[in-house]
Amino acid sequence: MISSIGTNFLSNSLCGFSGRLRQSHRRFSAPFVVVSAATSSNGRPEKRNVTVLAESTLKEMRDAAAPVIGESTVSGGVEDVYGEDSATEDQAMTPWSVSVASGYTLLRDPHFNKGMAFAEKERDALYLRGLLPPVVVSQDLQVKKLMHNIRQYQVPLQRYMAMMDLQERNERLFYKLLIDNVEELLPVVYTPTVGEACEKYGSILRRPQGLFISLKEKGKILEVLKNWPEKKIQVIVVTDGERILGLGDLGCQGMGIPVGKLSLYTALGGIRPSACLPVTIDVGTNNEKLLNDEFYIGLRQKRARGQEYAELLNEFMSAVKQKYGEKVLIQFEDFANHNAFDLLAKYGSTHLVFNDDIQGTASVVLAGIMAALKLVGGSLAEQKFLFLGAGEAGTGIAELIALEMSKQTDIPLEETRKNIWLVDSKGLIVRSRFETLQHFKKPWAHEHETVRNIVDAVKAIRPTVLIGSSGVGRTFTKDVVEAMASFNEKPVIFALSNPTSQSECTAEEAYKWSKGRAIYASGSPFDPVEYKGKVYVSGQANNAYIFPGLGLGLIISGAIRVHDDMLLAASEALAAEVTQENLDKGLIFPPLTNIRKISAHIAAKVAAKAYELGLATRLPQPKDLVAYAESCMYSPSYRSYR
Numbered sequence: 001m002i003s004s005i006g007t008n009f010l011s012n013s014l015c016g017f018s019g020r021l022r023q024s025h026r027r028f029s030a031p032f033v034v035v036s037a038a039t040s041s042n043g044r045p046e047k048r049n050v051t052v053l054a055e056s057t058l059k060e061m062r063d064a065a066a067p068v069i070g071e072s073t074v075s076g077g078v079e080d081v082y083g084e085d086s087a088t089e090d091q092a093m094t095p096w097s098v099s100v101a102s103g104y105t106l107l108r109d110p111h112f113n114k115g116m117a118f119a120e121k122e123r124d125a126l127y128l129r130g131l132l133p134p135v136v137v138s139q140d141l142q143v144k145k146l147m148h149n150i151r152q153y154q155v156p157l158q159r160y161m162a163m164m165d166l167q168e169r170n171e172r173l174f175y176k177l178l179i180d181n182v183e184e185l186l187p188v189v190y191t192p193t194v195g196e197a198c199e200k201y202g203s204i205l206r207r208p209q210g211l212f213i214s215l216k217e218k219g220k221i222l223e224v225l226k227n228w229p230e231k232k233i234q235v236i237v238v239t240d241g242e243r244i245l246g247l248g249d250l251g252c253q254g255m256g257i258p259v260g261k262l263s264l265y266t267a268l269g270g271i272r273p274s275a276c277l278p279v280t281i282d283v284g285t286n287n288e289k290l291l292n293d294e295f296y297i298g299l300r301q302k303r304a305r306g307q308e309y310a311e312l313l314n315e316f317m318s319a320v321k322q323k324y325g326e327k328v329l330i331q332f333e334d335f336a337n338h339n340a341f342d343l344l345a346k347y348g349s350t351h352l353v354f355n356d357d358i359q360g361t362a363s364v365v366l367a368g369i370m371a372a373l374k375l376v377g378g379s380l381a382e383q384k385f386l387f388l389g390a391g392e393a394g395t396g397i398a399e400l401i402a403l404e405m406s407k408q409t410d411i412p413l414e415e416t417r418k419n420i421w422l423v424d425s426k427g428l429i430v431r432s433r434f435e436t437l438q439h440f441k442k443p444w445a446h447e448h449e450t451v452r453n454i455v456d457a458v459k460a461i462r463p464t465v466l467i468g469s470s471g472v473g474r475t476f477t478k479d480v481v482e483a484m485a486s487f488n489e490k491p492v493i494f495a496l497s498n499p500t501s502q503s504e505c506t507a508e509e510a511y512k513w514s515k516g517r518a519i520y521a522s523g524s525p526f527d528p529v530e531y532k533g534k535v536y537v538s539g540q541a542n543n544a545y546i547f548p549g550l551g552l553g554l555i556i557s558g559a560i561r562v563h564d565d566m567l568l569a570a571s572e573a574l575a576a577e578v579t580q581e582n583l584d585k586g587l588i589f590p591p592l593t594n595i596r597k598i599s600a601h602i603a604a605k606v607a608a609k610a611y612e613l614g615l616a617t618r619l620p621q622p623k624d625l626v627a628y629a630e631s632c633m634y635s636p637s638y639r640s641y642r
């Protein structure tokens, strides 16, 4: 049966399509490129000219359309179709044509490709006969085979490249693999391997996976955003590559980080891959090695600073809001601290933004401390904290801990901060240094005599919790750990710096030097350690536990701003997921195998806080936020195209 349409459904099929043959079909789980119309005089497709499609095809498309988190798939209407772009940007439209992604093309579209899992009837209907070997396999068998293949690679970077190839070839299989094998594959697509990948990005890059916005695009950023094929963007992770993990300035090659973070948004937090946009802002690099590397992919110039930098960032932030609306979440990632704090302060009140290194890290570490207190005893306010590293991570964590202490005790924030001490590259931050300190260090300049190094600082401050956030490896020496163990029955030690090479101490060192008494967690994972016949399993204190659930919570509530109370809610939700069984093993973070469930709980608490604070726009509030969060999560299982 044939149906003439100009209906809402086709409207939505065409949503955001604006004349240039963009890949609007990516919004659907069925392999259709549905774009067809002659244009009217004003450049808009005329409904009467919209090509007819078989009713059955339409029904299939309707059924298969991927849910847009926080919105109904078939909501909206004709206005949505022509959207913001149509009248303004694409006056010279070419006639559209209907096509169905099939055969050879289909096998090369990572959004729809299922490889040998295409069923017999799909092979007939979609012109795949002969293009695949005769055997039909299940997605589970594909996972088994790929895991076997990936395990053959001994070099981590080869595993990373195999995973990136898979993402480019078959997106659902990539996410199925990652979700089903999260503990094994997280270190491949994320820290530590992503660090090496960024260092070598120019050499290993096959197909760009995000948007590169350089100084060359100044004045044209809105146009650049329009080149991205997806229209319904919900999360952007953006870096300028100046502080990539603890590896320093990697310039444009920092792109591996937004790409990696966003694959975690999907795998761990259930955000649709097509709703995620990785962005790298390229303003040059001060990394001489890269500037002299013939394979370097970025602008070959020193970093732009001051007004030129600020203007580019401002144009980007404005363009994003104009293009995607005010509910798109922008995660700042791996900016150097001289820009990170200012960007957060500037855009925190106008955009839905958060800084993962400052705020996400704070939330995950606070959760770990809440869980650790169940082993150590005492309240948060009774602890004394010492940080090695007083940058984004260090001061961000310090501030959230002080805030939580203040909330728990009603003691003013200025007072609770006094339980927290930080060491930077010049030594302990003390009052006599106040005038020369960067603004984010000033609240931590307490009265104390000068202390030059971390061992002496540990001995002078006698902290119960020691946190490494310096980006410098092996700085928690034997002396440091032994000093912590000399006055703490259970010294709590976090070695947050990434990748593994920058970890302040290894798990083995922490357990050995504390004679098995340390409560230890690290930013990059370590294998279990055997010490004197006992096996010690350490947790991964990484913001990856927080940002996927935080982002999901913001999206499902339609939040318009990020608030500190949401970070505290996320910490509480994460800490609540640590079981007695975990604690008995010394684990202060729950196993990553349950991360999607954990993310749903974090999302629910964050969303509840958004409603409580009046920052949520998705009304009415769903009754059961955990169930709602779970129901919104992307599933990587294949869909039937028959």
Ligand SMILES: NC(=O)C1=CN([C@@H]2O[C@H](COP(=O)(O)OP(=O)(O)OC[C@H]3O[C@@H](n4cnc5c(N)ncnc54)[C@H](OP(=O)(O)O)[C@@H]3O)[C@@H](O)[C@H]2O)C=CC1
Pocket: 243, 244, 245, 246, 247, 336, 337, 356, 357, 358, 361, 364, 388, 389, 390, 391, 392, 393, 394, 423, 424, 425, 426, 468, 469, 470, 471, 472, 475, 496, 497, 498, 499, 502, 522, 523, 524, 541, 542, 543, 544
């Ligand atoms: N596990 C996780 O989830 C996260 C981990 N991190 C890791 O934390 C590290 C730091 O990140 P971030 O805070 O953003 O970086 P910043 O550059 O903002 O801060 C680094 C801080 O370390 C200090 N420092 C550097 N070298 C030394 C040294 N030898 N001795 C003492 N202090 C030193 C710096 O001192 P000065 O100010 O004097 O220069 C600065 O205060 C990175 O390795 C990153 O990977 C970051 C975010 C999340």
Ligand SMILES: CC(=O)C(=O)O
Pocket: 191, 244, 245, 246, 334, 356, 357, 497, 498, 523, 542, 543, 544
């Ligand atoms: C984990 C992270 O965000 C970092 O190391 O920068």
Ligand SMILES: [Mg+2]
Pocket: 245, 333, 334, 356, 357
């Ligand atoms: Mg980071």
